[in-house]
Amino acid sequence: MTVEPRRSPLDGLDVHREGVRLRELPFPSQVDLRLDPVGTAANRVAQSLGTPLPVVPNTVVVSGDRHTLWLGPDEWLVVGPDGDAPVVVRALREALGTEPGSVVDVSANRVVLELSGARARDVLEQGCSIDLHPRAFGPERCAQTLLARANVLLYQVNEMPTYWVMVRPSFAEYLVSWLLDAARCPRVGADRSGRGTDPSS
């Protein structure tokens, strides 16, 4: 019997289209953490991760190659590189101790799509109702919202801008098709450079 090499849900998709790059970040480690943010376990978890947990809604704390995303007042998602999940789960379970809470490896729960390039925000704005303008959204901000009617966890990684669009695997192909289509369509009112009209700039 031969062992098939493992394949990510989008098989390592990586395409450039009209000033944006869309690629899948294959096999990210994702660990869901729930605990009381004012309990003593929160301090031990902060030490274990090397940074305090983000308590401001919809923000992200980055520590090395681990990104801790706020999902709720008592819930976070720790995203790391391939193979990191067992390490994180062990460390967080130890830090949680006997306090109420949970640490669950949810690496297969979401596909991580990386959308980057000068027009990345224009593309997302065609299907997302939250304000992604720098005055309201920026690096180290995240939001759970709807993008083209699909539930997504959206995270702006840097100023470029680079976004991570995290979506259930069963929605991933649909969302990729939608994103590539949106990348082809200039926004209504966009000038020839492809950038939308922006009253503040």
Place this chain on the structure above:
Amino acid sequence: MLLIPCPWCGDRDETEFHYGGQAHVAYPQSPDALSDAQWAEYLFVRDNPKGEFAERWCHNAGCRRWFNLVRDTATHQIVVQR
């Protein structure tokens, strides 16, 4: 479409939320002492005011937390978060 203020995530579209009906409906102290009519009243009968109404919402597509707010059923104006 309503713009609903989630206490955690801020203003979001109504499509991100799930409606939970009237707020502050207390579970009966001793359910087994109730008559069928009283139990049905607790389960199914809700106020239906024209005007301010305290109701439950859940931010399903966001932080998935329940919260209360007061909405005017005639104007859809969200009066206060409670």
